[in-house]
Amino acid sequence: IKKEISPADESGISFNQVINTTYVPPPLSLLEGDRGKPGVGDIKANANIIKRTLGQYGITVEMDEVSIGPSVTRYALKPAEGVKLARIVGLQNELSYALAAHPIRIEAPIPGQSLVGIEVPNSTKTVVGLKTLFSSDEFQESHKPLLVALGRGVSGKLYYADLAKMPHVLIAGATGSGKSVTIHAVVNSLLYRNGPEAMRFIMIDPKRVELTLYNKIPHLLTPVITDAKKAILALKWAAKEMDRRYNILEAESVRDISSYHKNILEPALKLVGSGKGKGVGNKGRVLNANSQGPTLGADTDAGMPERMPYIVIILDELADIMQAYPRELESAIVRLAQMSRAVGIHLILSTQRPSVNVITGLIKANVPARVALQVSSQIDSRTILDASGAEKLLGAGDMLYISGELSKPTRIQSAFMSETEVKAVVKYLANMPTEGLPDTDEINLSSGSISNERDSIFSSSFDEEEAGNDDDDLYEDARLIVIEAGKASTSYLQRRLKVGYARAARLVDMLEERGVIGPGDGAKAREVLETPGSATE
Known part of the structure; x- marks a missing residue:
């Protein structure tokens, strides 16, 4: 530093x-x-318990190095030739019982080494x-x-x-x-x-x-x-x-x-x-x-x-x-x-x-x-x-x-x-002194919508919620589209205007409130009441 x-x-x-x-x-x-020292217990006794427990199930191993970490102690062991590592992993509960330690984790093999690691929790941590x-x-x-x-x-x-x-x-x-x-x-x-x-x-x-x-x-x-x-x-x-x-x-x-x-x-x-204050302020x-x-x-x-x-x-x-x-x-x-x-x-x-x-x-x-x-x-x-x-x-x-x-x-x-x-x-x-540090205006998140572009990845219900009760800026486009098509539905407006479902549904509600289209009738498209050329209410 x-x-x-x-x-x-x-x-x-x-x-x-x-x-x-x-x-x-x-x-x-x-x-x-x-702060603090790890409590590892009797390392030699634990190593013997591991060797003896595996031996009871016909797995011969040779104990290798012991690594003492802040929260666990890892006992490394080398299995005899021909021993499947999956057999050692399968004896996890038996080892946990024999060592009176829970939970233990078996790493078979330790990355980059021809050894199996058995990680036993320390009684006290560093x-x-x-x-x-x-x-x-x-x-x-x-x-x-x-x-x-x-x-x-x-x-x-x-x-x-x-x-x-x-x-x-x-x-x-x-x-x-x-x-x-x-x-x-x-x-x-x-x-x-x-x-x-x-x-x-x-x-x-x-x-x-x-x-x-x-x-x-x-x-x-x-x-x-x-x-x-x-x-x-x-x-x-x-x-x-x-x-x-x-x-x-x-x-x-x-x-x-x-x-x-x-x-x-x-x-x-x-x-x-040398002119730090010049050109970089x-x-x-x-x-x-x-x-x-x-x-x-x-x-x-x-x-x-x-x-x-x-x-x-x-x-x-x-x-x-x-x-x-x-x-x-x-x-x-x-x-x-x-x-x-x-x-x-x-x-x-x-x-x-x-x-x-x-x-x-x-x-x-x-x-x-x-x-x-x-x-x-x-x-x-x-x-x-x-x-x-x-x-x-x-x-x-x-x-x-x-x-x-x-x-x-x-x-x-x-x-x-x-x-x-x-x-x-x-x-x-x-x-800390702020001299020489850049002047920063925070990014303004108090206003704005999730999507200004109709095909934006952010376009969904979020941007429409922020519009409040004001007229939607796409309302006039939606009115002209349904009058021209002679039919109105939420999915149709979604496709034509490239907006999310919530916004299209609200536009349909607004069109119905203002008498441009009729009420919904199940799965059928809504009837368009307004004719081309007529004025909006």
């Missing part, structure tokens, strides 16, 4: 050093390190602190701006992941399994590495208690969203911003945002050099999604490219919004997930209801990185990971992590961040 804020030398300047010249991240003293993860050389010396700290593995290894490579992540688990704490760890990893000119957040928190703690940080594009309608509008804004950024990348002939920062932005900022202006004015990161001074910060969208409870607007939310997430990686827009989705109604096939296909915390059943585990195992986790941040780079789920103990630590970091960021 110190490296990122030190004065940049002309020879080997990194992305973070260029972007974060005015940003001093919060001190590590605000965070706590690891609390993994973020300070430990942030002070490691791997985190401090990395030049990846979106590197996030995941936690500590079974062998004691620290795990990090690059959000830019993920490029989107789904965090799911039962209530109380540690989802919110995992999200806090991810958010603070990004806050410790990026200033508001380099990365911005859109936070959506229908629960109103977790992410609202971050309301005062300068990284937010808009105050934390707690309303389902505004959440869809924010995703719509992100889709427009994505399209706009693709136009810029195309015009600059670069492949992605990192190439843009390296080849377009860095040379321009180097030229500005009015970036980051954002108007609402429908406006034609300045947009995120745009520079009003001629000749200076916009900074184009990363945008991280965090959606803390997918199920809550999915209940209200399932089609709109799924379409918005899938559109962003398919295309937004190259322009630096990343999604972090979270849910405590890992069912196929919430984590749909389309969402799973487009979000390759997944974190499964403790769940109640094997079915839920398969919904998240396409594999069992999450039902045998211990809760409190014990996770299985899988990404495009990992073929098998990896068990990690997530770092714990208390509410006191979160508030201390937020207080520091809220009070």
